[in-house]
Amino acid sequence: MIARLSVVLLLSLSVLHAQAPRPRKIFISVDMEGITGVVQPAQLGPDGFEYASARAWMTAEVNAAIAGIRASGPAQIVVADSHGNGQSLLIDKLPEDVRIVRGFPRPLEMMQGIDDSFAAAVFIGYHGSEWTANAVRGHTISSARLLGIKLNGMEVSEGIYNAALAGQFGVPVAFISGDRLAVTQVQQVAPAAEGAIVKEPYGYHSANTVTPARGQAMIREGLERAMGKLGSLQPYRVRMPIDLEVGFKLTLDAERAAYVPGLARSDAHSVKGTFHDMIEITRLLQVIGGLELP
Ligand SMILES: [Zn+2]
Numbered sequence: 001m002i003a004r005l006s007v008v009l010l011l012s013l014s015v016l017h018a019q020a021p022r023p024r025k026i027f028i029s030v031d032m033e034g035i036t037g038v039v040q041p042a043q044l045g046p047d048g049f050e051y052a053s054a055r056a057w058m059t060a061e062v063n064a065a066i067a068g069i070r071a072s073g074p075a076q077i078v079v080a081d082s083h084g085n086g087q088s089l090l091i092d093k094l095p096e097d098v099r100i101v102r103g104f105p106r107p108l109e110m111m112q113g114i115d116d117s118f119a120a121a122v123f124i125g126y127h128g129s130e131w132t133a134n135a136v137r138g139h140t141i142s143s144a145r146l147l148g149i150k151l152n153g154m155e156v157s158e159g160i161y162n163a164a165l166a167g168q169f170g171v172p173v174a175f176i177s178g179d180r181l182a183v184t185q186v187q188q189v190a191p192a193a194e195g196a197i198v199k200e201p202y203g204y205h206s207a208n209t210v211t212p213a214r215g216q217a218m219i220r221e222g223l224e225r226a227m228g229k230l231g232s233l234q235p236y237r238v239r240m241p242i243d244l245e246v247g248f249k250l251t252l253d254a255e256r257a258a259y260v261p262g263l264a265r266s267d268a269h270s271v272k273g274t275f276h277d278m279i280e281i282t283r284l285l286q287v288i289g290g291l292e293l294p
Pocket residue numbers: 031032033127141158
């Protein structure tokens with residue numbers, strides 16, 4: 001009898017548990033080159049005349065994303081501040097209950113803080129890859145040092161790269177904002193992801209951009225649409241082990257990267273090797289992508 005009672009009790013408890021609203025966890029990774037209005041280094045770092053404004057636009061786009069996510073219900077949010085020094089967001093302007101990942105280095109770089117408990121990843125302010133002609137500030141991970149990254153033979157943007165990193169944890173990409181090339185590039189591997197195209201690129205340092213207010217509205221509306229797709233989005237999973245090829249602007253960097261066990265020179269500017277997973281590759285890239293100049 002006691003046993004039967006406790007079974008009934010357990011069953012009713014599990015029903016209660018299933019009915020309790022479980023806050024959705026959403027991971028936001030934010031870069032700066034794809035923020036509305038950003039086109040040049042004048043916006044991208046502390047020395048630029050417009051960096052203070054660009055930080056405010058970036059922060060407002062993250063807040064617009066959070067508002068869009070929360071329009072359909074409560075959500076736990078982690079924001080990875082992922083441009084430059086990792087301290088671009090004006091964190092006192094964010095909602096009190098979000099967590100922020102700041103500063104570099106960190107093992108998972110632009111995706112530090114993600115794990116398999118998240119329902120979706122969101123990319124704000126992203127840009128196209130090194131080999132995407134005319135993308136605003138097109139580069140992959142380091143505009144100064146790297147000449148592009150290939151995973152299993154495919155040249156990737158940071159958006160595709162980070163989609164693969166999220167995919168390793170089973171987390172799908174729900175949304176991306178940036179210039180047209182950044183958005184369409186990610187949608188090649190995450191076709192159901194919603195996007196906000198806030199700039200039409202003319203070239204590396206020029207675009208036709210919407211206003212910050214319009215960009216924020218587009219991002220909020222895009223996230224509202226994206227949250228309606230939660231549950232049906234598929235993570236982007238790359239074949240593992242992963243063939244990595246890394247290009248360097250300096251042949252000297254390729255020369256020294258080839259000293260690392262597991263990496264071999266594939267041409268004057270490049271090295272390649274095969275690695276266990278995206279976590280291993282992300283750690284490796286941060287070391288070989290930042291060698292001190294001789
Ligand atoms: Zn970037």
